[in-house]
Amino acid sequence: MRFFIDNLEVLFPYPRIYPEQYDYMCDLKRTLDMDGGKAVLEMPSGTGKTVTLLSLIVAYIQQNPAKRKLIYCSRTMSEIEKALAELKALMKYRKQELGYEEEFRGLGLTSRKNLCLNSSVKREKSGAIVDARCRALTAGFVKEKKERGEDVDLCIYHENLDPLEPDNLIPNGIWTLDDLLQYGEQHKQCPYFTARRMMPFCNVIIYSYHYLLDPKIAERVSKDFPKDCIVVFDEAHNIDNVCIESLSIDITEDSLRRATRGANNLERRIEEMKSTDAEKLQNEYQKLVEGLREAEEAREEDAFIANPVLPDDLLSEAVPGNIRRAEHFVSFLKRFIEYLKTRMKVLHVISETPVSFLAHLRELTFIERKPLRFCAERLTSLIRTLELTSIEDLHPLQEVATFATLVATYDKGFVLILEPFETDTATVPNPIFHFACLDAAIAIKPVFDRFGSVIITSGTISPLDMYPRMLDFNALVQESYPMTLARKSFLPLIVTRGSDQGTLSSSFQIRNDPSVVRNYGDLLVEFCRLTPDGVVVFFPSYLYMESIVSMWQGMGILDSIWKHKLILVETPDAQETALALEAFRSACNNGRGAVLLSVARGKVSEGIDFDHNYGRTVICIGVPFQYTESRILKARLEFLRETYRIRENDFLSFDAMRHAAQCLGRVLRGKDDYGVMVLADRRFQKKRAQLPKWINQALLDSETNLSVDQAVSQAKHFLKNMAKPFPPEFQYGISTWSLEDLKAYQAKLEEEEIRMLEGEVGPEAVGPNRVVDEFDDIDEEALMALDP
């Protein structure tokens, strides 16, 4: 389907388009037109967000002579692959429509582990080891050694890249990860480095958030992108946590021990090198006298160790004199590690700011702030000089160095927390030193500063204004789209009372009351009885799930569930969960039906889709609040209050609701899908406004304060209606538009605009409201037609 938005011709690879997709495109285009535009867009899950994004942006790129680059970031591997596949289909469609193949390259990037072809390296299971072994075979100096005639191994796949044209390692087109692997195998060239090296010449790059947000990786992978790139963060509802995690470091006693070992190894190597090749060390020393940047020269793709983000002026500054010499630096590191070890001995909880940490450090060990800041860079340089290939054992040392740099660079937005005991009741200390980032804006700031257009989008990103506040940016466009439906295909319910009118709540005071637990049990039994196929249940935490399930066992509730459904449980172990999911799927497919008990912040709630028969009902038992006793969370809440003026309760409730919305979104993965969404807690009633617009809009006032039996009767009625066949034609013109519908809509809009300019009609005549009205009348008609 080809159509115009203003004067931009969009080629959309499907014959029909959803109204919200069109609106989304319009807003997207508006954002792109404004230089430096940032947007937060929420579009219901299962309405083809990815393809909408891609088709508009590709059209935009191709029409504009500037040829801006698209950086599309997603969260998981499967999402990246899906996006690549969509892009490939889109380009195929464009070729078919336009009649010629465009000059357009798109690549996906993932870790070495997923893209390696070298038979000996590929076997390794851990990603870190694959990285290390790969570096040992591909680093620049290894090659130099080979040229000097030394006996070292090189990776043949990597070597084969060198004779190729550097800007044409792979033909024009879109390459999914599988395509890349296949092409690499055929031409015996390394897919990982092909992708890495081709990145500057690509029009579209699809990879994980971390390549852009984690400053340690971003510095190397994403440094050379031009300023006018279009950056898209998809599935971005958790983006603040990704930012925070990328700058937080946990140090344990074990990692310190290994860091000491690493430092000793370094020392030994320095001694060796002094006796054999003192010139090299002297060269490094000379370079460091001049400045760090010169010493680094171009940070190449084979750089050994990642560096946390540093201000540019610091990088061009010379390394402080007291860590210039290799042996001085190693003793400096050792001193720092010993200091940390001493700190670990303390047996009570400590929470302090980086400033007070530095003051204490200086008092005890005479380590100044400035050399500490250079720690990570200096270590990188040293390791390169020493030409170390096996750097697995240096990993903890690198972590300590990164920690040193971060703690000395940032005064604000970080906190150091030492927890000597794992739990409050433990007697054997197992100290962990958390260096926790509290400010999500720090990691994402470089992205906002550098790139003109940044689009943050997800299925559930309400309330929209929270993100600009937390991430500290101004959103030019903030939009949440409703879902247009030809029939009401999902039924959100808020259940607040049991059949006995007792309160349903997971709040701490009453969560273990037998009556509350029984009411929850009744709710589950009832829904298991009436729902066909799959039911998914989300609990706020593993702990609560365990206690409630064991109480249900005692009450005989599990037995009655058992009559209707197979019971499967998510555990923290990924493999066990994968097994449970497989069993769940096969039980749903063969008609036995199953119920999956899972946790709102677990793996299931984030990445697994329960489309069609896999999820007909989702029940959210209790509001999924975070564990508020966590010290890191407390520190973060305080920070948010002090810096961004976000109240503790506001943030906690926002965070709980975004997870709840994420759980609810699991069952509805498209317009032909249907399902019941049950929010079972009294407290949901007040938090209703924080749900995404598309859920909230379908939630009638009469359905927000139900008891279990009322909810059951509503759901029964709903499911009965849904079970009737619903041919796609009923959706035409309402929730899916053909080209004519679209043109009619555009014409209508134009007319409205003209009339508005003439001052006859207020602006509110246009807008999302239209959808709701239409669907109410036509829904009835369509359904009546079905009735015999």
Next chain:
Amino acid sequence: MSRTALHNDVPERIHPEDGDEECPICHSKRYLRRDMRFLINPECYHRMCESCIDRIFSHGPAPCPVAGCGKTLRRHRFRAPTFQDLQLEREVDIRKRVSQVFNKQEDDFDTLLDYNNYLNDVEDITHNLIHNIEVDAMEQRLREYEAANRQAITENSKRSNQGMRDEKRRLASEKEQARLRQQSAASEAQAYKAERDAARRNVISQLATGRGDADTIARRGQTVLKKSKALREQYERRPEPVDTGFQVKGLKKTVKAGPVNPYDPFDGLTAKHEYGIVHDNYRWQPLEQAKKDRRIMAGGYDIDEYCSRMLTDLYVGFGVFVGEDEDVATAGAGMAAMTDTVMTDVS
């Protein structure tokens, strides 16, 4: 500045790793005596238990009992080690000593390169001292430098002490500020809640008494609630409180610029009397006459104007500031003396 850690001053719970520590002298173990303390002497850094130290050194200096050491130790120099690694303990002691002597700061140097070279040299000396390389030569250098730069050293140490005190004060004030902010936020939240509850109770009680229309009462209650909600939103938009305790860190010390002079339309020209002081009235006959003279007392003029003009006429070429250069004036610079006499005569 105490070397005991700021934070770990709670020794009651003993780290289990230390449980099997053994005194090398009496071979008693921490396992049996929980309150055992191990001390070291910065002379040789051998660790031994407190009771052994009491036993051996209570009668004055004695050789270290560790086999092969034999250094003479004094009891008052024993102290608890800060670090588990005694090598580091020694290193830190050396560093402390070196840093007391080499205490220059970045501002003392013209270029960063010089400073870095200085740091490098200092680190070389420290490193050699720590690893016992050419100790004598290094000690010699240390002593020479100290002797040569005694004055600068004391100045610098004074400065850095001052800096550290400032830092501490700032930290404390920042903490206090944070606490106050937290308190105010908590009390605000509480006040909001109380207000809301009171409004609700009020509506209920009004409804219960049964006077007035139920709808209007409920509506009025709603508006009260809304008002408090608006208050709450106002909080979010409220500008950042001004932190009085805030100081910018990491700035270079700058020379304090003097206050900018106000604009002077006469470009420095003043109507001040530089050469004498005009008194309010002079007892002098011609002046009485002048007071009657219409040429002098014409409109816009007065007698003071006349006097000052007369005096200016008189002294204008002298270039002597009577008010400021009292010494010069009295020390017999002829003209000035004459001025004085004239002045006395006049008054």
